[in-house]
Amino acid sequence: xxxxxxxxxxxxxxxxxxxxxxxxxxxxxxxxxxxxxxxxxxxxxxxxxxxxxxxxxxxxxxxxxxxxxxxxxxxxxxxxxxxxxxxxxxxxxxxxxxxxxxxxxxxxxxxxxxxxxxxxxxxxxxxxxxxxxxxxxxxxxxxxxxxxxxxxxxxxxxxxxxxxxxxxxxxxxxxxxxxxxxxxxxxxxxxxxxxxxxxxxxxxxxxxxxxxxxxxxxxxxx
Amino acid sequence: xxxxxxxxxxxxxxxxxxxxxxxxxxxxxxxxxxxxxxxxxxxxxxxxxxxxxxxxxxxxxxxxxxxxxxxxxxxxxxxxxxxxxxxxxxxxxxxxxxxxxxxxxxxxxxxxxxxxxxxxxxxxxxxxxxxxxxxxxxxxxxxxxxxxxxxxxxxxxxxxxxxxxxxxxxxxxxxxxxxxxxxxxxxxxxxxxxxxxxxxxxxxxxxxxxxxxxxxxxxxxx
Numbered sequence: 001x002x003x004x005x006x007x008x009x010x011x012x013x014x015x016x017x018x019x020x021x022x023x024x025x026x027x028x029x030x031x032x033x034x035x036x037x038x039x040x041x042x043x044x045x046x047x048x049x050x051x052x053x054x055x056x057x058x059x060x061x062x063x064x065x066x067x068x069x070x071x072x073x074x075x076x077x078x079x080x081x082x083x084x085x086x087x088x089x090x091x092x093x094x095x096x097x098x099x100x101x102x103x104x105x106x107x108x109x110x111x112x113x114x115x116x117x118x119x120x121x122x123x124x125x126x127x128x129x130x131x132x133x134x135x136x137x138x139x140x141x142x143x144x145x146x147x148x149x150x151x152x153x154x155x156x157x158x159x160x161x162x163x164x165x166x167x168x169x170x171x172x173x174x175x176x177x178x179x180x181x182x183x184x185x186x187x188x189x190x191x192x193x194x195x196x197x198x199x200x201x202x203x204x205x206x207x208x209x210x211x212x213x214x215x216x217x218x219x220x221x222x
Numbered sequence: 223x224x225x226x227x228x229x230x231x232x233x234x235x236x237x238x239x240x241x242x243x244x245x246x247x248x249x250x251x252x253x254x255x256x257x258x259x260x261x262x263x264x265x266x267x268x269x270x271x272x273x274x275x276x277x278x279x280x281x282x283x284x285x286x287x288x289x290x291x292x293x294x295x296x297x298x299x300x301x302x303x304x305x306x307x308x309x310x311x312x313x314x315x316x317x318x319x320x321x322x323x324x325x326x327x328x329x330x331x332x333x334x335x336x337x338x339x340x341x342x343x344x345x346x347x348x349x350x351x352x353x354x355x356x357x358x359x360x361x362x363x364x365x366x367x368x369x370x371x372x373x374x375x376x377x378x379x380x381x382x383x384x385x386x387x388x389x390x391x392x393x394x395x396x397x398x399x400x401x402x403x404x405x406x407x408x409x410x411x412x413x414x415x416x417x418x419x420x421x422x423x424x425x426x427x428x429x430x431x432x433x434x435x436x437x438x439x440x441x442x443x444x
Binding site: 109111112113114115157158161186187188189190192193195196197199200202203204206207209210211214217218219220221222 | 331333334335336337379380383408409410411412414415417418419421422424425426428429431432433436439440441442443444
């Protein structure tokens, strides 16, 4: 399967690109607004993987270019760019393609980080409202610490969650995510349940801030 | 230390009463609107503990009666009763007493459970706004499955979170909670961070609903 990471030069894009290329046999494509930036980062990822004995080609290109090729398109961009980027690549998506939204909305004050969803109720619902007809959107990977993903020496042993209204698309993304070693993928239900998943991210940051020795936290339900 | 569980005949009250009595040497008091109901439940808890070789006295009484005696008063009531019960026992609290709020607000629709906080931002903040002057309020125990707590055969091995603006009170409740075997207690910061903790409860229920074999879920940050 071809997996495109739009905004794949950013931190969560980097983590997912490296993990998919490291743990699975899927083809990974890195997108950015500028092709040269994406190509440079793709080369960096190849070098990192090569240093671990993984000889793999990672393509880089504009977000539009990589979305054209891919079967699964991950919107690895900040929450306020999610609908823009869906609009930018809408014409490149074919029936059968799947969009994946990992973004969450947060703000910060003197006390800590707080979940700050858009009026749709969650970033995932906001994204779902913007997809072209016939292209399902799956929420996934929201609560993963980017630096921990990108460090291939770091053990995961943690959970992530999938949310979708299209059960087939949810299953495909679930299996895709399960290819990443150490990641258990749990079904959190339809997209209407996304807010509770997205609000894990500020919680994990607040706990890391307030407890010595904890950082880049994930979680395991048990 | 004397720990009163107001609404201690309900499910989370039962779980905390049994766990405190089973794992610690603190005195546990069960409160209810009717003394006879509280006394009956306290006797039930004693019988349950006795069957495990724990010979302990658990007092039962009205919420007001047990709040008078206790050093730590847990508001183990539904979210819509939190401020009423604070008002009911306000005159029984002394300086140095600590109130603990474990309640969270949820609603349910066809998709699943959703976090539904009061206008204050969270049930914990709503409770904190209602406490008498000089009595600190600590948020704790929000995300614990009542049935799992109440089943003393069930291993915990999970985390809970404390939130407070008064660091001394937070430390006391943290140590108290750490007395419960298998419970790790993490500092989630000031009460302004409570919404992200409270919204774990609907997430845990949604995941249990959507994944076979999972129920009464807790979580471990790692």
